[in-house]
Amino acid sequence: MAKSNRGKPLWKMQSRGRGTCPICNATRIKLLYDIVNNEGENLKVCKRCQKQKI
Numbered sequence: 001m002a003k004s005n006r007g008k009p010l011w012k013m014q015s016r017g018r019g020t021c022p023i024c025n026a027t028r029i030k031l032l033y034d035i036v037n038n039e040g041e042n043l044k045v046c047k048r049c050q051k052q053k054i
């Protein structure tokens with residue numbers, strides 16, 4: 001798999017891969033990880049919340 005979380009591909013994403021983490025509410029952080037919450041929704045979270053349970 002390509003390194004979709006690093007380098008150039010990030011710049012094609014909305015806001016260049018950065019945003020506000022829905023879990024820790026850190027702003028302008030890179031949202032690199034897809035997780036699924038209790039309701040089956042896909043969320044983009046930062047690295048700090050990657051392993052966190054919601």
Ligand SMILES: [Zn+2]
Pocket residue numbers: 021022023024025026045046047048049
């Ligand atoms: Zn976070």
